[in-house]
Amino acid sequence: MNLxxxxxxxxxxxxxxxxxxxxxxxxxxxxxIIKGVAFLSIAIIVLIFFFVxxxxxxxxxxxxxxxxxxxDSSKVNIAPVSKTEKQETYGAESNxxxxxxxxxGVTTEDKDxxxxxxGVTTExxxxxxxxGVQTNxxxxxxxxGVQTxxxxxxxxANKEIKTExxxxxxxxxxxxxxxxATLKSKDWQPVSDNPRYGILPLLIGTLKVTLISIxxxxxxxxxxxxxxxxxxxxxxxxxxxPAIEMLAGFPSVVIGFFALxxxxxxxxSVFHYSSRLNAFVGGIAMGLAAIPVIFTIAEDAxxxxxxxxxxxxxxxxxxxxxxxxxVMLPAATPGIFAAxxxxxxxxxxxxxxxxxxxxxxALMGLNPFxxxxxxxxxxxxxxxxxxxxxxxxxxxxxxxxxxxxFTFALNAFAEFYVKxxxxxxxQGK
Amino acid sequence: xxKNRKIDIKGFVIEGLTLxxxxxxxxxxxxxxxxxxxxxxxxxxxxxxxxxxxxxxxxGGIFPAIYxxxxxxxxxxxxxxxxxxITAIYLTEYAKENSFLSRSIRxxxxxxxxxxxxxxxxxxxxxxxxxxxxxxxxxxxxxxxKWGQPNVLWASLTMALLTLPxxxxxxxxxxxxxxxxxxxxxxxxxxxxxxxxRRVVIPGSLSGIMTGTILAVSRGAGEVAPILxxxxxxxxxxxxxALSDQFMVLGYHIYVMTTQSANVDQTLxxxxxxxxxxxxxxxxxxxxxxxxxxxxxxxxxx
Amino acid sequence: xxxxxxxTENLYLHYGSKLALNNISLAIPEKxxxxxxxxxxxxxxxxxxxxxxxxxxxDSVKIEGNITIDGINIYDKNIDVVNLRKKVGMVFQKSxxxxxxxxxxxxxxxxxxxxxxxKQLTEIxxxxxxNAAIWDEVKDRLNDSALGLSGGxxxxxxxxxxxxxxxxxxLMDEPASALDxxxxxxIEELIVQLKENYTIVIxxxxxxxxxxxxxxxxxxxxxxxxxxxxTKKIFTNPEKKxxxxxxxxxxx
Numbered sequence: 004m005n006l007x008x009x010x011x012x013x014x015x016x017x018x019x020x021x022x023x024x025x026x027x028x029x030x031x032x033x034x035x036i037i038k039g040v041a042f043l044s045i046a047i048i049v050l051i052f053f054f055v056x057x058x059x060x061x062x063x064x065x066x067x068x069x070x071x072x073x074x075d076s077s078k079v080n081i082a083p084v085s086k087t088e089k090q091e092t093y094g095a096e097s098n099x100x101x102x103x104x105x106x107x108g109v110t111t112e113d114k115d116x117x118x119x120x121x122g123v124t125t126e127x128x129x130x131x132x133x134x135g136v137q138t139n140x141x142x143x144x145x146x147x148g149v150q151t152x153x154x155x156x157x158x159x160a161n162k163e164i165k166t167e168x169x170x171x172x173x174x175x176x177x178x179x180x181x182x183x184a185t186l187k188s189k190d191w192q193p194v195s196d197n198p199r200y201g202i203l204p205l206l207i208g209t210l211k212v213t214l215i216s217i218x219x220x221x222x223x224x225x226x227x228x229x230x231x232x233x234x235x236x237x238x239x240x241x242x243x244x245p246a247i248e249m250l251a252g253f254p255s256v257v258i259g260f261f262a263l264x265x266x267x268x269x270x271x272s273v274f275h276y277s278s279r280l281n282a283f284v285g286g287i288a289m290g291l292a293a294i295p296v297i298f299t300i301a302e303d304a305x306x307x308x309x310x311x312x313x314x315x316x317x318x319x320x321x322x323x324x325x326x327x328x329x330v331m332l333p334a335a336t337p338g339i340f341a342a343x344x345x346x347x348x349x350x351x352x353x354x355x356x357x358x359x360x361x362x363x364x365a366l367m368g369l370n371p372f373x374x375x376x377x378x379x380x381x382x383x384x385x386x387x388x389x390x391x392x393x394x395x396x397x398x399x400x401x402x403x404x405x406x407x408x409f410t411f412a413l414n415a416f417a418e419f420y421v422k423x424x425x426x427x428x429x430q431g432k
Numbered sequence: 433x434x435k436n437r438k439i440d441i442k443g444f445v446i447e448g449l450t451l452x453x454x455x456x457x458x459x460x461x462x463x464x465x466x467x468x469x470x471x472x473x474x475x476x477x478x479x480x481x482x483x484x485x486x487x488x489x490x491x492g493g494i495f496p497a498i499y500x501x502x503x504x505x506x507x508x509x510x511x512x513x514x515x516x517x518i519t520a521i522y523l524t525e526y527a528k529e530n531s532f533l534s535r536s537i538r539x540x541x542x543x544x545x546x547x548x549x550x551x552x553x554x555x556x557x558x559x560x561x562x563x564x565x566x567x568x569x570x571x572x573x574x575x576x577x578k579w580g581q582p583n584v585l586w587a588s589l590t591m592a593l594l595t596l597p598x599x600x601x602x603x604x605x606x607x608x609x610x611x612x613x614x615x616x617x618x619x620x621x622x623x624x625x626x627x628x629x630r631r632v633v634i635p636g637s638l639s640g641i642m643t644g645t646i647l648a649v650s651r652g653a654g655e656v657a658p659i660l661x662x663x664x665x666x667x668x669x670x671x672x673x674a675l676s677d678q679f680m681v682l683g684y685h686i687y688v689m690t691t692q693s694a695n696v697d698q699t700l701x702x703x704x705x706x707x708x709x710x711x712x713x714x715x716x717x718x719x720x721x722x723x724x725x726x727x728x729x730x731x732x733x734x
Numbered sequence: 735x736x737x738x739x740x741x742t743e744n745l746y747l748h749y750g751s752k753l754a755l756n757n758i759s760l761a762i763p764e765k766x767x768x769x770x771x772x773x774x775x776x777x778x779x780x781x782x783x784x785x786x787x788x789x790x791x792x793d794s795v796k797i798e799g800n801i802t803i804d805g806i807n808i809y810d811k812n813i814d815v816v817n818l819r820k821k822v823g824m825v826f827q828k829s830x831x832x833x834x835x836x837x838x839x840x841x842x843x844x845x846x847x848x849x850x851x852x853k854q855l856t857e858i859x860x861x862x863x864x865n866a867a868i869w870d871e872v873k874d875r876l877n878d879s880a881l882g883l884s885g886g887x888x889x890x891x892x893x894x895x896x897x898x899x900x901x902x903x904x905l906m907d908e909p910a911s912a913l914d915x916x917x918x919x920x921i922e923e924l925i926v927q928l929k930e931n932y933t934i935v936i937x938x939x940x941x942x943x944x945x946x947x948x949x950x951x952x953x954x955x956x957x958x959x960x961x962x963x964x965t966k967k968i969f970t971n972p973e974k975k976x977x978x979x980x981x982x983x984x985x986x
Contacts, residue, residue: 024814033626034526040515041522045540047593054558055551223453230450245722246458252718254654256683260690260707261464294457324443352548354657359691379550386661403554407547414546613830620788621843621899622820632832
C-alpha cells in the first residue's frame with residue numbers, strides 16, 4: 004500500500020481558526036438577496052391587488068377634492084392647446100360625444116345591440132390600423148399615446164398628463180356618480196350620450212359561458228381522468244396523459260381562432276341557430292381550454308387515493324369498474340371538486356376565446372344560442388379605446404378587481420377545502 | 433354464471449365510456465392540429481416568414497410579428513427566469529418547512545398561477561405604465577411622454593409576472609431531485625451553505641431551469657390578453673428598436689386580423705398561416721419541455 | 735499521559751421531546767481507531783454526528799453538555815462551524831459522490847478553501863486518491879463521472895474526498911454496510927493504515943468489523959453508553975452483562 008505523505012496536502016483549515024467565528028460575506032449577502040427576491044413574490048400579489056383597485060376607486064369617491072384639483076390644473080394647461088380638444092386615449096381618436104364608430108365588437112347605437120359579425124367592418128381597408136382599432140375620418144393619424152405635433156410642445160410645457168377640459172371634467176364627476184348608480188342596471192352602454200354601466204348583462208354572459216363550458220368539459224375530463232388513473236395500463240397511461248396535457252399548450256387565441264373558424268360553422272349546421280357566434284360556441288371553446296386543467300387535477304386526485312382502497316375493494320369481490328365508481332371516485336371527491344373549481348376559475352376570466360367566439364353583444368337572455376359579452380372580454384375589448392381617468396376606465400378596472408377577487412377566493416377556497424378534507428381523512432374521520 | 437356475464441357487459445361499457453372520453457379529447461386535439469396546419473400550409477414560404485405584411489395584410493409575410501414575439505419572450509425571460517429560480521432556491525434551500533413565510537410565498541405563487549391573464553394586463557397598465565412609467569418620465573424627462581405609455585418593455589415585464597409561477601414550479605421540481613445526502617456531503621467538507629448551493633445545487637438544477645424557461649417562453653409567445661393594451665400593435669412600419677417602442681406579436685396579430693380584417697377572403701390564408709406558425713411554435717416548445725421533465729422525473733426515481 | 739482528542743462530558747441530546755442521548759461521557763484518544771457498536775437506533779450515529787455538528791441541520795435537536803476537541807468546546811457560540819468541519823471530516827453510510835468527475839469530486843474541498851491552481855489541485859487529488867487506495871483504479875479516468883464507479887469505489891472516492899481537505903479526525907458512519915465483502919475488506923485495510931495520521935471514529939453494526947479494525951470500542955444501548963474499553967477487552971472479557979449479551983448475540 005502506498006505510504007502517504009501528508010505534507011503535500013496543505014493545511015486548509017488554518018490551524019485553530021475554528022475558534023473564532025468568521026464572517027463570510029458572500030454567504031451573508033447570498034442569503035439576504037435570495038430571501039428578499041423570494042419575498043417579492045408576495046409583494047407582487049399585494050401590488051396587483053393595490054394597483055388594480057386603485058384605478059377603480061374614483062367611482063366611489065367622485066366628490067373628492069382631487070377631481071376639483073384636476074379641474075383647476077387642467078384649466079391652466081388648456082390655454083396653449085389647439086382648438087380641437089385632444090384627449091389622451093388608449094387608442095383611437097374619439098370625438099367627445101359622437102357615437103363610436105363600429106369597432107371590432109360592440110356597436111354603440113342606443114337602440115339595439117348588434118351582434119358581432121365575423122369580419123365585418125365599415126371602414127375602408129386601406130386605413131392604417133392603430134392599436135387594433137379601426138379609426139375613421141379624423142384629421143390626424145393618432146397613435147397610442149403619441150400626441151400630434153401641435154400637442155407635443157404643449158406636452159413639454161405641462162408637467163401633467165392632459166386631462167379633459169373643465170366642462171368635461173365636471174361631467175366626469177357626474178359620470179362617476181352615475182356609474183355607481185347604474186352598476187346594477189341591465190344596460191351596458193358605456194359609450195353613448197347617457198352612459199350606463201350595468202354589469203348585470205356581462206355577469207350573466209360570463210355565467211352562461213362558464214356553465215356551458217363546465218357542463219361540456221367537466222364530465223369529459225373527469226371520465227378521461229378516471230380511465231387514465233384506474234383502468235389504463237402503464238403504456239396507455241404514458242401516451243394518454245401527456246397527449247391530453249398537450250391541450251394546455253394551445254394558446255387561447257389559437258383555440259379562439261379555431262372556434263371562430265370551425266366550431267361556429269359546425270355547430271351552426273347542427274343546431275341551426277341564427278347568430279353564428281354565441282354563448283354556446285364560446286362555451287364549448289372555453290371548455291377545451293378547461294379540459295386540461297380539470298383533467299390534470301382530477302387524475303392526480305384519483306391517483307392519490309391510496310392503493311390499499313383499490314386492493315381492499317377487489318379483495319372483497321368487486322370488479323374494476325365497481326371499484327372505480329364506488330370506491331376510488333368518492334374517495335377522490337375533494338380533489339375532483341377542486342379540479343372543477345379551478346376549471347371554473349380558468350374559464351371565468353378567459354379573455355381571448357370570449358373575444359373571438361361569443362359574439363360580444365351584452366345581451367341578457369337565457370338562450371344559450373344568442374351572443375353574449377363576458378366580463379373579461381369587456382375589459383379586453385374596451386380598455387384600448389378608453390380615456391385615461393375616465394369613468395369608463397374606472398369601471399373597467401372595477402370589473403377587473405371583481406375578477407381578481409373572484410378567482411382569488413375560488414383558489415383559496417379550493418385549497419382550504421381540499422386540505423381540510425384530506426386532513427380529515429388522514430385523521431380517520 | 434349468466435349473471436356474471438351481465439355484469440361484465442356493464443363493466444365493459446363503463447370502461448369503454450371512460451376510454452372514449454379520453455380518446456375523444458385526443459381526437460379533438462388532433463383535429464385542431466390538422467385543420468390549422470392544413471389551412472396554413474398554403475401560406476407557408478420563406479417570404480411569409482421573413483417579410484413585412486403588405487396591402488392591408490393580404491399579402492406579404494409576418495416577419496415583424498415573429499420578431500416582436502421573439503423580442504418579447506427574450507426580455508420576459510431575462511426578467512422571469514432569474515427571479516423564479518431564486519425564489520425556487522429560497523423555497524427548497526432556505527425556507528423552514530411550514531414557516532409562515534414559506535407558506536405565504538407558496539400561496540402567493542399558486543395565486544399568481546390562477547389569476548386571469550387580463551388582470552396582468554390591467555396591472556401592467558395601472559402599475560408599469562401609469563405609475564412607474566409616468567414617474568420615470570417625470571424624473572428623467574421632465575414630464576415628456578416616453579415611458580408612460582405602452583411599449584415592449586412594459587409588455588415583457590407584464591408577461592414575466594404571468595409566467596413566473598411556471599418557472600418557479602419547474603425549477604423547484606428539479607431542485608427536489610437532488611438528494612439531501614449531496615448537500616450533507618458538501619457541508620461535511622466544510623463548505624458554507626451558499627457554496628453548497630452554488631457548486632452542487634444549482635448545477636444539479638439546470639435541467640429544471642431549462643424546462644421552466646421553455647414553458648415560460650411557450651406561454652409568453654401565446655398569451656395575448658396581457659399585452660392587449662400594454663404594448664402590442666397591429667401594424668407598425670418598422671421593427672421596434674428601443675425598449676420604448678411598440679411591437680407586433682403573433683397572437684395579437686391573429687386576434688385583430690380575424691376579428692376585424694376588411695378583406696376576409698384574401699387574408700384568410702394568412703390568418704391560418706399565422707395561427708399555424710404560433711401553434712407549431714408553442715407545440716414544439718411544449719414537447720421539448722415534456723421530454724425534459726420526463727428525464728428529470730426518471731432521474732428522481734433512480 | 736494519553737492525549738485525548740475528543741472529550742465528551744455529560745452529553746444530552748433531544749429530538750424534540752424525545753431523549754436520544756442520555757448522559758454520554760467519553761474520551762476518544764488521538765490517532766487510534768475507536769468504534770461505536772450497538773443495536774439499531776441506539777444513538778451511535780446520532781452521537782457521531784454531534785462531533786462535527788451535523789446535527790445542527792435538524793431543527794428539533796437540542797444539545798446540553800460539553801464536547802471538546804483539543805480542549806476547545808465545539809458547541810461554544812464563537813465556534814466557526816464551517817472550519818470545524820474541515821478539521822473533522824465525515825464519510826457517510828451510503829456513498830454520496832457529487833455528480834461531477836472523479837477529479838472534481840476530490841478537488842471540491844480544496845477549491846472551497848481557495849486552492850484553484852491546476853498544478854496544486856492535481857497533486858492534492860493524486861495524493862488523496864492514493865491515500866484512499868483507489869488511485870490505480872481511476873488514474874486513467876479522472877475526468878469520467880464519479881457516478882460510473884462501483885459502490886465500493888465510490889465509497890473510497892468519498893474517503894479520498896474527505897482526506898483532500900486535510901482533516902485531523904475522520905468520522906465514518908457505517909462506511910462499509912452497503913458494500914460487498916471484497917470492498918469491505920479493502921476499506922478495513924485502509925482504516926488500519928489511516929490511523930497512523932488521523933484519529934478515526936467509526937460506527938458499525940458489524941461487530942466482527944469492530945473487532946478487526948478498532949483499538950477501542952464503545953457499546954451503546956438505547957441512547958446510553960454502556961461500556962467503553964480496549965477492543966480486546968470488550969470482545970473477550972466485558973465488564974457489563976449487557977455488553978456480553980450483545981456480543982454473544984443474545985439480542986441485536
